[in-house]
Amino acid sequence: MTESEKTKTRVKKIEEKLVALPARPGVYLMRDSGGKIIYVGKAKILSNRVRSYFRGQPANPKITALVQRIHGLEYIVTDNEAEALILEINMIKEHRPRYNVNLKDDKLYPYLKVTVNEPFPRAYVTRRYENDGARYFGPYTSAGALRMTLEVLNKVFPLRNCKYRLPEKRGPRECLNFFLGKCSGPCHGHISQEDYRAMVSEVLDFLAGKTAAIEKRLEREMEEAGAALNFELAAGCRDKLSAVRKVSEKQKMHAIGGKDEDVLAVSVIGYDACGVIFKVRGGKLVGSEHHYLRNILGESPSEVMGAFIRQIYLTDREYPAQIFLNQAIEDKNLLQTIMSERSGRRVKLHVPERGITAGLVSMAEHNSSLLLEELIMRKEKSRQRVPEALLGLQKALKLPSLPHTMVCFDVSTIQGGYAVAAMSCFRNGSPFKSGYRRFRIREVQGQDDFAMIGEAVGRYFAHVASGELEMPQLVVIDGGKGQLNAALQAIEKSGAQVPPTVALAKKEEELYLPGEKEPFALSRRSEALRLLERIRDEAHRFAVSYHRKVRKKTTLKSSLEDIPGVGPVKARALINAFGSIQAVARAGMEQLTSVSGISAALARKIAGHCSKWRKNATLI
Numbered sequence: 001m002t003e004s005e006k007t008k009t010r011v012k013k014i015e016e017k018l019v020a021l022p023a024r025p026g027v028y029l030m031r032d033s034g035g036k037i038i039y040v041g042k043a044k045i046l047s048n049r050v051r052s053y054f055r056g057q058p059a060n061p062k063i064t065a066l067v068q069r070i071h072g073l074e075y076i077v078t079d080n081e082a083e084a085l086i087l088e089i090n091m092i093k094e095h096r097p098r099y100n101v102n103l104k105d106d107k108l109y110p111y112l113k114v115t116v117n118e119p120f121p122r123a124y125v126t127r128r129y130e131n132d133g134a135r136y137f138g139p140y141t142s143a144g145a146l147r148m149t150l151e152v153l154n155k156v157f158p159l160r161n162c163k164y165r166l167p168e169k170r171g172p173r174e175c176l177n178f179f180l181g182k183c184s185g186p187c188h189g190h191i192s193q194e195d196y197r198a199m200v201s202e203v204l205d206f207l208a209g210k211t212a213a214i215e216k217r218l219e220r221e222m223e224e225a226g227a228a229l230n231f232e233l234a235a236g237c238r239d240k241l242s243a244v245r246k247v248s249e250k251q252k253m254h255a256i257g258g259k260d261e262d263v264l265a266v267s268v269i270g271y272d273a274c275g276v277i278f279k280v281r282g283g284k285l286v287g288s289e290h291h292y293l294r295n296i297l298g299e300s301p302s303e304v305m306g307a308f309i310r311q312i313y314l315t316d317r318e319y320p321a322q323i324f325l326n327q328a329i330e331d332k333n334l335l336q337t338i339m340s341e342r343s344g345r346r347v348k349l350h351v352p353e354r355g356i357t358a359g360l361v362s363m364a365e366h367n368s369s370l371l372l373e374e375l376i377m378r379k380e381k382s383r384q385r386v387p388e389a390l391l392g393l394q395k396a397l398k399l400p401s402l403p404h405t406m407v408c409f410d411v412s413t414i415q416g417g418y419a420v421a422a423m424s425c426f427r428n429g430s431p432f433k434s435g436y437r438r439f440r441i442r443e444v445q446g447q448d449d450f451a452m453i454g455e456a457v458g459r460y461f462a463h464v465a466s467g468e469l470e471m472p473q474l475v476v477i478d479g480g481k482g483q484l485n486a487a488l489q490a491i492e493k494s495g496a497q498v499p500p501t502v503a504l505a506k507k508e509e510e511l512y513l514p515g516e517k518e519p520f521a522l523s524r525r526s527e528a529l530r531l532l533e534r535i536r537d538e539a540h541r542f543a544v545s546y547h548r549k550v551r552k553k554t555t556l557k558s559s560l561e562d563i564p565g566v567g568p569v570k571a572r573a574l575i576n577a578f579g580s581i582q583a584v585a586r587a588g589m590e591q592l593t594s595v596s597g598i599s600a601a602l603a604r605k606i607a608g609h610c611s612k613w614r615k616n617a618t619l620i
Contacts (some may be wrong), residue, residue: 010071019053025081027088028095030500031072039066039099042088044081044540062370063295068100069467082338085331089310101273108111110146112137112153114200116236119193120166120186121157121200129318136318136362137207139285143410151171152243156214158184162564208260209281211244220242259283260320263357265364266293266308266327267372268301272370275308276364280320288364290371294419302327309335309349319343325351326365330604356410387429392528393474397513399500402476404428407460409487410478410539411441413457419444420550421456425472426535439548450486453477458490465496475501476538481512481519488514562582563609565602573597574606585610 026046030039043049053067078084092100115121117133125146129136140146152466160183164170177183184191184199193197202214222237262613263278273293293314295304305327314320319339329335334350339347352358390402406426413419425435439456457477463469477487484503491498503512509529510519522529560571560581577595578584584592584606592603 009260011340013561014054014070014073018051021050021075022077023047025079025084026075026077027084027091029074029076029091030066030070030073030099032069032140034072034468035072037068037091037095037097039097040088040095042081042084044084046075046077050075060298062099062231062461063586065467066218066297071521081334082232085310085334085338086314089314092311093315097194099296100299101304101313103291110140112140112146114203114207116200116204118166119552120160120196122161122163123153123157123203123428124161125429126500127207129315131303133209135204145322152246153203153206154182155243156206156218156240157183157199159182159199159203159607160186161235162187174278209284212245215241224449259322261322261324261357262320263324263360264309264326265361265368266305267365267368268295268299268304269372269376271295271298272372272375273301273308274310274368274375275305275499276368276371277312278360278364280360288367290368292372302329305329306331306335314337321345321349322350324357324361325349326361370371387431387527387529387531389527392526396522396526396528397474397500397502397511402501403472405432405435405470405472406476406535407435407452407475408476408478408535408539409456409460409542410536411456412448412540412543413441413447413452414547414551418547418551419452419541420546421452422539422541422546423456423460424535424538426531426538431538436542438542440550449479451480453479453485454490457487458494461491461494461496465494471497472499475499476532476535476539477501477503478506478539480505480510484512502532504532510534560606563606566607570595570597570602 022047025042025044027040027042028050029037030041032038037186041049050073053063053070057064062612074377076087078087096102110125110127111129112123114123114135114137115128116135136251140149145449146452157175158181160166160176160177162171162183164187167188172186174185174190175183176187178190183197186193186196187295196415203216205211206214216236218241222234223239225231226236259280260282261280263280264275266273266275270292273295273503274290275293276290277288278291279287291308293308299307306323306329309323309325309329310331311336313323320509321343328351334347347355352361393399408424408426409421410423411419411421419441421439421440421441423437425432425437427435439459441452441455443455444451449501460469464471475487476484476493480503484501488501488504488555491501501514504510505512505519508521509524510521511532512519522532535593560566560574561568566574573595574584574592575581578587578591587607589600589603592598592606593600600607
């Protein structure tokens with residue numbers, strides 16, 4: 001089938017799907033030729049939203065690229081738009097589609113969990129946010145902030161850290177922490193449940209940034225201990241007070257009426273974005289976090305803000321009643337409704353225009369802008385730190401651009417048997433293991449290295465032509481002029497644009513270029529030559545290891561298939577049951593007959609042949 005026919009077939013299938021789209025709310029999924037999900041979206045009316053991608057000329061070239069890669073359409077109908085919104089964010093987190101706005105640092109940040117749902121609560125670090133009745137504080141994006149909080153928490157509040165289910169189960173005696181003054185000993189009645197709960201209440205205030213009452217209590221206890229001449233206790237209270245104040249000083253004051261609020265700002269430059277969250281608790285700015293986002297389709301700041309809120313707040317997270325934004329969003333009312341239902345109180349999203357909150361939003365926006373500029377600067381510096389070998393290759397081979405991505409092909413076979421090929425991949429002069437590929441040669445019979453190279457190269461570049469794999473800046477072929485020509489023909493036949501290609505012959509390490517009759521050599525001291533040798537040796541190593549694996553697997557099966565009555569199916573069943581032919585040879589009659597399809601008579605034949613193998617020491 002020609003490319004034109006394939007395109008017509010693809011368009012026809014999509015048109016059939018478009019006609020069948022319902023006028024209902026739901027989520028739509030777009031897949032590429034390999035079946036991979038490349039975009040997930042939600043719609044109030046599926047038929048209108050999805051058809052808009054295929055009507056007229058998109059203003060954004062990235063959307064054009066997305067549409068050209070769509071080979072399959074699916075949809076899931078929901079009862080309402082709110083359900084569609086939640087389903088969309090779950091699908092994005094699950095599949096991480098290339099063309100959606102995605103968090104670059106979408107990892108599980110730690111929380112501080114206080115188990116207020118237990119009679120004697122504990123406080124510990126967790127990365128799982130569950131709806132289990134406990135209180136969660138975080139997430140902490142700074143390891144330093146989490147470490148300081150834990151240090152002060154353990155110093156000021158002697159909470160238990162054992163895992164016993166008190167009061168039903170407990171240890172035989174008090175733990176070491178109790179004797180060190182780091183645990184109040186609720187397991188053996190050294191503190192009542194009421195007093196312990198009062199301490200936990202202070203812990204919750206401390207973690208929420210409300211430290212004034214704690215500081216007053218510690219001051220009072222320090223003065224009382226000093227008046228009673230208990231200087232050791234007074235010194236302990238002084239140290240605790242100092243630790244609490246140290247945390248409090250790191251919190252910037254804002255006269256916002258003592259409320260709990262979040263302040264969000266996003267900045268967008270090109271296909272990168274950064275979102276910043278300021279956490280205001282009790283009128284104090286107690287912490288901040290930032291997330292970098294990938295914005296492949298070049299969405300507007302407003303659309304990026306909407307995606308940012310969905311990915312941050314519609315997952316496992318506690319949020320306050322008010323969230324201030326630097327960008328208005330389209331789904332404001334819908335998001336407010338969902339978040340209000342989840343939190344059990346009214347949640348408001350608002351873009352302030354004046355006052356202290358507007359100044360705080362401006363500060364968050366300034367921070368997000370600086371962080372984004374810093375990211376772009378780091379990217380630029382990374383591009384400028386080019387290894388000397390790449391510069392040497394570009395100059396020696398007269399390449400149009402630096403070969404940041406290089407691939408190398410090699411074949412491995414024994415007189416045409418067990419033929420395989422492999423491809424190594426280097427990024428910026430270093431091995432990029434996830435880019436490696438291996439190929440079982442299927443179309444070539446006999447010893448024909450040229451055709452084998454052509455088959456492997458053609459199969460790889462067919463994926464490049466379809467857009468599934470990126471185009472390398474340099475292709476290296478292990479071999480001479482014949483292998484080079486076979487590779488070039490295969491690339492042209494695949495429909496992909498032919499990239500710069502070179503063949504590297506062993507022994508003399510000569511280079512062959514397309515259109516050049518004679519080879520040439522680089523200096524043996526050249527960093528460029530050493531890089532070519534490294535990528536060639538990696539391809540050779542990868543090909544040989546795959547060849548050995550295929551040969552061993554095939555030989556093992558064929559050894560068993562030499563036994564009368566044992567065909568491919570029974571040989572595979574024996575290998576699966578025992579793991580190796582050596583294990584089959586050691587197996588007894590009872591073990592052999594336990595394998596599906598192996599009768600007692602056949603088991604005796606297998607045991608007889610295996611005894612001959614052992615005697616002649618020919619077992620692999």
